[in-house]
Amino acid sequence: MLGIKVELIDKIGMHSSDTAMIFLEDVKVPASHIIGEEGMGFTYQMLQFQEERLWAGAAAVVPFxxxxxxxxxxxxxxxxxxxxxxxxxxxxFRLAELATEVELLRSLLHKATAQYCMGHNVTKMASMVKLKAGRLAREIPDACLQYWGGMGFTSDVLVSRFYRDFRILSIGGGADEVMLSIIAKEMNILPSKKK
Structure with missing residues (x-):
């Protein structure tokens, strides 16, 4: 298409979801095709993050x-x-411990989702859900893959796919470090920047 260039990005996981860089040059968008208010894209993106972070937790519980x-x-x-x-x-013991961690995530997710549905600000809780889901996304597949032995290192078992695909949960929608900063800010313990 004229003025539009798409470059697919090869990833280590999430192969069922295309990721690409899209370049637009001299592309005109008719006013009737604008979604929302012009110039508000960044604001809309920031507002949707709470839903994305809750989704990250929700999408992980059953696979965990x-x-x-x-x-x-x-x-x-x-x-x-x-x-x-x-x-x-x-x-x-380790499998029981991991199941307990998933249940704690599920409980926090339910509480945060209920608060969100009531119209409350869930920035802190949604960030906690995302942080915990991302960390468990690394811990659970890694621990379980170890118990599968050499079979776990093959593409034949689901645990190896989760090992690759779930790694994105600690990155997409805000990295762990971003979640920790948000949580610290919401707790009023984030140091102020001196100028």
């Missing part, structure tokens, strides 16, 4: 439980040293 459940089932069948891997206390 699935990864843990699939890993427990696999470890119940996989044998090492003559016994199922799941019979090791360190394995079933």
């Amino acid at each position: 439980y699935k990864i843990i459940r699939d890993t427990a089932e696999y470890c119940g069948q996989r044998k090492a040293f003559g016994q199922p891997v799941l019979s090791n206390q360190s394995v079933y």
Whole structure:
């Protein structure tokens, strides 16, 4: 298309979602095609972040439980040293701990979503949801993949896909460090910048 150039970006994960750089040169947009008020794009983007951050948590909860459940089932069948891997206390304790973390995320997500639906400012809670979801997105697939052994390093099992694809949760919609800054600001503990 004249004036529009699209360059697809190759990513390590999320292959079902195209990511691209779009370049517009001398492209005219008719006034009837403008969404919202002209010049308000950045403001609209900032306002939608709370919904995106809540979505990040919501989109992760069920897959987190699935990864843990699939890993427990696999470890119940996989044998090492003559016994199922799941019979090791360190394995079933770790899976129980991960399930507890997911339940805590789910509870925070429900509370934040309820507050959002009532029209309350959920900047702090949505940032906490996003932060926790992003951190669990690294911790759960990594821990579970370890229990799959060499099979976990193949593309044949779902845990390896989650290991790749979920990494974006700590980056997209605001990195962990951005979430921590927002939370600190909302707690009134963010140091002021001296000029």
